Amino acid sequence: EADIYQTPRYLVIGTGKKITLECSQTMGHDKMYWYQQDPGMELHLIHYSYGVNSTEKGDLSSESTVSRIRTEHFPLTLESARPSHTSQYLCASRVGAGAGNTIYFGEGSWLTVV
Amino acid sequence: GDSVTQMEGPVTLSEEAFLTINCTYTATGYPSLFWYVQYPGEGLQLLLKATKADDKGSNKGFEATYRKETTSFHLEKGSVQVSDSAVYFCALSEGSGGYQKVTFGIGTKLQVIP
Numbered sequence: 543e544a545d546i547y548q549t550p551r552y553l554v555i556g557t558g559k560k561i562t563l564e565c566s567q568t569m570g571h572d573k574m575y576w577y578q579q580d581p582g583m584e585l586h587l588i589h590y591s592y593g594v595n596s597t598e599k600g601d602l603s604s605e606s607t608v609s610r611i612r613t614e615h616f617p618l619t620l621e622s623a624r625p626s627h628t629s630q631y632l633c634a635s636r637v638g639a640g641a642g643n644t645i646y647f648g649e650g651s652w653l654t655v656v
Numbered sequence: 657g658d659s660v661t662q663m664e665g666p667v668t669l670s671e672e673a674f675l676t677i678n679c680t681y682t683a684t685g686y687p688s689l690f691w692y693v694q695y696p697g698e699g700l701q702l703l704l705k706a707t708k709a710d711d712k713g714s715n716k717g718f719e720a721t722y723r724k725e726t727t728s729f730h731l732e733k734g735s736v737q738v739s740d741s742a743v744y745f746c747a748l749s750e751g752s753g754g755y756q757k758v759t760f761g762i763g764t765k766l767q768v769i770p
Contacts, residue, residue, distance in 0.1 A: 548699075575758075583694075583743055583763035632699055641749045642688035642707035645758060647699035 545569050548633050548648035555623055555655055563618045563651045565633035574616040575634040575645070578602060585632070591616055623655040658683045662746045662761035669736055669768050677731040677764050679720075679746035687750035689713075689722050689729040694743045694763070703731075703744070736768045 546567040555561055567574070576589040577600075587600030591610040605627070606620050616635075620627055633648040662679045669675060681687065688707040692700040704713030709724035718733045729746060746761040 583765070585700075585745070585760045585763075587758075634700075640688075641751055642705065643749075644690075644702050644705065645700075645749075647692075647701065649697075649699045 546633060546635055546646050546648045548631075548651050550651060551649065552652045553654070555653070557624055557655055559623050559655075561620050561623055561653070563631055563633075563653070565616045565618070565648060566614050567616075567635045567646070568614060569635065569637065569646070570613065571635035571637045571646070572613065573636040574610065575636075576600070576606075576608060576616070576618050577632040577634065578604065579630040579632055579650070589618065623653075625655045628653060628655050658687070658748060658750065658757060658759045660746050660748055660759050660761040662744075662764055664762070665743075665765035667764060667766050669766070671738055671768055671770050672735045673768075675731070675733040675736045675740075675766070677744055677746075677766070679729045679731065679761060681727050681729065681746075681748050681759075683727075683748055683750055685750045687748040689720070690747040690749065691718070691720055691729070691731050692745040692747060692760075694745065696742070700745060736766070738768045738770055741766055741768045 549564045572593045574591045577585045586602035588604040589608040591597050631651045634645045636645045659682045690705045691703040693703045694700045704715040706713040706722035712721045720731045743763045743765045745763045749758045
């Protein structure tokens with residue numbers, strides 16, 4: 543059972559609002575990730591972190607930003623939400639340096655911007 | 657670069673039918689290979705994995721064998737149940753040290769009907 547938590551699970555907000563999606567893991571994992579999952583199911587990596595004070599942009603350009611001030615916490619922020627940001631956002635984490643290490647996912651945050 | 661190709665869905669099967677979901681990959685090195693499953697409304701969870709050629713991963717009646725010669729990692733189950741209805745993602749991970757890139761396939765939706 544993975545100990546990685548996302549809040550909120552579901553959110554409907556208006557255009558132009560600022561929103562932060564929270565992600566926390568209690569496994570002490572150094573690596574954390576944010577994926578955007580479109581309605582066609584495909585996953586797109588938008589941000590990742592290798593540890594405290596480390597953040598990098600992923601393969602898909604995103605207007606969101608992330609921070610990693612504590613090992614267990616990796617929040618994602620949208621300063622001004624738009625309808626094009628409507629999607630599911632999945633947070634994940636992973637330990638260590640091995641390519642065979644499992645990635646653990648949270649249950650996802652469904653964001654709808656109206 | 658790395659890529660994962662899996663069959664498009666949806667795949668619709670009757671209960672107790674045999675399941676195969678094809679997955680092939682391209683990678684520059686020696687990746688680890690994974691199958692993840694996503695049930696409706698949830699995040700992804702690891703189903704099985706294999707970290708070197710000829711390894712067989714298995715879990716909950718599902719199996720997949722890492723075939724380096726055909727660069728494949730096909731998912732199989734001998735007798736599917738309605739509860740297996742979900743989206744299945746093939747993924748690969750490679751790299752060493754601090755950096756491991758993870759590449760996901762597009763996902764294959766499986767529908768099992770009674």
